Each structure stands twice: as C-alpha cells, then as structure tokens.
Amino acid sequence: MxxxxxxxxxxxxxxxxVASDQLASAPDCGSCHQPLITGAPVALDAAxxxxxxxxxxxxxxVDFWAPWCGPCRSRAPAFEQAAKxxxxxxxxxxxxxxAHPQAAAPYNIRSIPTMVVFRNGQELGRISGAMGAADIQRWVQSVV
Incomplete structure (x- = not known):
C-alpha cells in the first residue's frame, strides 16, 4: 500500500x-460517501x-473568474474538459x-481569468488569460 x-x-x-495508488479506483468520501474524484471543476466559496x-x-x-468576464465564460468549457x-x-x-473577494485578495489577483496551481497550501504557478483545454493541460502538467 x-x-x-x-x-x-x-x-x-x-x-x-486515500492511498495514492487508490486514486484511480474511484474512492468515496468517508463522510458523505460521494466520489472524491469527479473529473469536474469544484465550485468554491471562501471556506x-x-x-x-x-x-x-x-x-x-483554481480558476479565479467573475460572471461578467467574457474571457472567463469562454474558457469555462475548456476548463471543464481539462478537469476530466x-x-x-x-x-x-x-x-x-x-462573490468571494476576501478569498482571492491575499493572492493579489490583478486580472481575470487567472489560474493558480496550489499544493499543500503553497502556490506553484499562475497564468492569466483565456486558454483552450489542451493548453490548460500542458501548462498544469508543466507546473506540477
């Protein structure tokens, strides 16, 4: 194991x-019993x-976005494809x-859409602007 x-x-x-070798076998949450890995973006609030x-x-x-932002809306389908x-x-x-400016403020998000990669609470990289699914995947893989 x-x-x-x-x-x-x-x-x-x-x-x-979850054991790292069990990630691909669709583990469920121990609390709510829903799938831990959905292949879909998670909508977050501040908490x-x-x-x-x-x-x-x-x-x-994390995709920092806003509903009024045209490039944010145009990137949404590509972001969903990349999540899968x-x-x-x-x-x-x-x-x-x-909706949640207090959550974004500490990260000095100056333009949207902006994507930031985090692991264990640490920022690993960020990029701004609309991108296609393949470009999102390549960028994320280059950062992680």
Missing amino acids: SDPLHIVCPHCHITNR SFAKHVGRSQVPVV ALAPGVQLAKLDTE
Whole structure:
C-alpha cells in the first residue's frame, strides 16, 4: 500500500486520507460517501477554498473568474474538459472573485481569468488569460 494522501471532498469539503495508488479506483468520501474524484471543476466559496487549497495534497488548480468576464465564460468549457483529462492526479476548482473577494485578495489577483496551481497550501504557478483545454493541460502538467 502506498502512502496516504489528504484529499478534500468536492461535495462536503471534509478531508479524507486515500492511498495514492487508490486514486484511480474511484474512492468515496468517508463522510458523505460521494466520489472524491469527479473529473469536474469544484465550485468554491471562501471556506471551501481555504480547505481545498490548504489541506489537499493533490494539486488544486483554481480558476479565479467573475460572471461578467467574457474571457472567463469562454474558457469555462475548456476548463471543464481539462478537469476530466487531468483527474485523478489534479483537482480543478473555480472561485468567483465577485462573490468571494476576501478569498482571492491575499493572492493579489490583478486580472481575470487567472489560474493558480496550489499544493499543500503553497502556490506553484499562475497564468492569466483565456486558454483552450489542451493548453490548460500542458501548462498544469508543466507546473506540477
């Protein structure tokens, strides 16, 4: 058995311990019994953002966006495609900076859309601008 990883549930936001070699076998949350790996971006608020970014040992790519932002809306389908392609090794998430500015403020997000990769609470990289799914995947893989 491989070393356990902390993974935050995309549904109830409880931290779970999962053996790294079990990620591909669709583990469920020990609390809510929903799938831990969904292959879909997780919508975050201020509290769940702190949990996912601070506790997850799987890289978390956060898309900082706003509903009024045209490039943000145009990138959304590509971000969803990339989430499917990068699972189970990377979790993609979205944070609406308009609804949750207090969560984005410490990261000095100056333009949107901006993607930031986090692991164990540490920022590994960031990039701004609209991108296609293949470009998102390549960039994330180059950072993690």
